[in-house]
Amino acid sequence: MTRHPYLSPAPPRVLAHRGLVTADDAAHGAVENSFAAVAAAHAAGVAYVESDCHLTADGVVILFHDDDLSRVTGDPRKIADVRLPELEDLMAGRGGLVTLPQALEAFPDVRFNLDVKAEAAAEPVGRLVAPHAERVLVTSFSDDRRRAALAAARTAGAALRPATSPGSSTVARLVAARRLGLRATVRRLLTDLDALQIPERQGPVRIVTRGLVDAAHAAGVEVHVWTVNDPEDMQRLLDLGVDGLVTDRADVALAVVNER
Template sequence: MPYLENMLPGPARRAPAAFAHRGFSPAGHENSMAAFRAAVAMGYGYLETDVRTSADGVLMVFHDETLDRVTDGHGPLAQCTAGQLRQVRIGGVEPIPTLEELLAEWPDVKLNVDVKDKAGMPLLAELIEKYSAHDRVLVTSFSDRRRLGVFRTLTRPAASSGGVVSLTALAALGRLGLTRTLGRAARMQAVQVPVRYGRYPVVTPGFVRRCHRAGLAVHVWTINERTEMERLLDLGVDGLMTDRADLLADVMRERGFWPQRVRP
């Protein structure tokens, strides 16, 4: 999958991917164009984001079900039209972007898109087709049904990470030699997981080895401390997602993996 081949400029060499989780904004303006621009200007080539569907069928870049936590609006996003949502401000400052805006802004930046509602499945597929973005979008969701629903109308494959059910099965049964079988059955090329589920450790040396033998990339979320970034990179993971894009950029730079996007 081209999405997973994070090749740096210059002589061909592959690097672990750095994902700016909802962009980068010390002011807390997550999932805003300003936050994404800050991450891209810093050198990020991968942006993680979420999408929800407006009342009139537009994919909006937004994480929560309701507007209250991060905007000056109130109530469920799904009950508002795109026009109404454009009047809402993240942190009282930034408008809520559409996914189409994000796709159009940087044709060379790769997006990790978490589909938050059923209505978003065909809409995401339509945008991937419109922008020929199959090689620069990874589709994921906590719901395997939503995730797989996106692929029904795609004319060619896009990368994907499993939902809760498929990832739980892979983590639990991988030691039985079923990692490759489960990965193929769940139609995923990457596993995007936390370091642990509750008290159960997920990202162990054995887990990483099993995934790599099965051809699956391992992306870990959401890592905001330097020591943990260093430990996971030493373990051989293929990508890290972080709210501290500034800190992860420093860690990657020290390892010779930065920038991951060179501005034209």
Template sequence: MDSARVGTAPFLLNTVGSAMAGSPLAFSHRGFAPDGAENTLKAFAAAHDLGFGYLETDVRATRDGVLVVFHDEDLARLAGEKRKLADCTMAELSGLRIAGEPIPTFDELLRAFPQAHFNVDVKDAASAALLADAIAGHDAHSRVLVASFGGRRRRKVQHLLAREGLPGPAVAASPGVMGTAAAVLLAKLGPPRLPRAAFRELAALQVPERRGPVRVVTPRFISKAHAAGLQVHVWVVNGESDMHRLLEMGVDGLMSDRADTLARVMAERGCWPQNGHAG
């Protein structure tokens, strides 16, 4: 692959003619939270201060229809409560703390980091319409990539935004479990390139390096994805040697819980910082 990364979505600032053309992207997974305050404004501020312009996060809907930044289905691990987040109102959540930090809304996140790009995992069905509204309300189409293990949620966000009549894909996206499985199977057994029509709504394949006994990310997988105009982003990569190895293999982005380690690796490769570019 040449120095300009594949992909056409405005979200991807490492494409031809973009601000970081030719550089791999670094994603801070749920911010940088060595104190456990994941997915909080404090965690995202810490990642931004390290130089991250791409922040991975998760969204869920409260019982009264507020889109909040939170990963787990229930509150037990992070807030010490047995309730499910979907059973709580925003007022009830406002009294809880994650390692001393409040649970933010997605609106707060977009306002707090107006230049940041957000890789958003849609965790429940109720979040899809709320996320589409937030993207449209903040005019954040170029700053958000929509992902979800459930492809139906991702498609709903894209289809709702497409009703605005915008040209081309309304927002960047990565496939769910079934779409990823199809891409892996086609890369292993199919024609020389992935059929672009089957992945026309997508900007990237965001995948683990392995899924059980199956190695997902291989030179062949990357080559076929690139031939179809798709970037390959790998999650969650925390070891420094693994980061270097995957970047040498030709992946277009890495997500990590170890934001400090990934920042150092990117700096060593001359791709840092990445937080000074607007979408």
């Protein structure tokens, strides 16, 4: 299986979860998924930034995790109900709003891991990333949204499809198939994937195991674990063979990786 250019060079990889917000940045008002957070990750030497995509009331894709503004700004409105200029005003003192086109243009050597959070955002995300498919991975908890974004990228003329990681239903079927020893089903579920981006545990259920890592690698699929912030956990997971760490502490993870 040919490795997608998104996954070059060889692992391990550090993926800055919603960018990087240091304690000093936070003290100056910066928040996750802001322009400042992406810039801080880039300045720290991170090659990969994980972020999230929503669509504004006037049809602009922005990097933002929640579907409303309450946690980040104290405003209870939905992202889908607010126009871009007002969102820019709300984020002005919080590190600055960043749209997906701005992120792709301002950080041409950053590889973006994009989680499509809203159904309405899927087609615009695919269209926007089409010219940048070699440095974008598209994912979503919903496989339907993920596939819609990939289809839109193809329709928009992408020279290759963006890299991709499965939704939660596919991950659940994959874990179940592994436990039942259904090797053919495991191989089928891993087909056309580039990475398996998963939590170490889901409640009491362990997701990341040596067997799952080995099965993914046998299919040419990388394993990226989220969200890993403790250095000892980082070391333990890398020792287990995982290929990427999705982390709020990209600065710490880079130090861990560079020491290995």
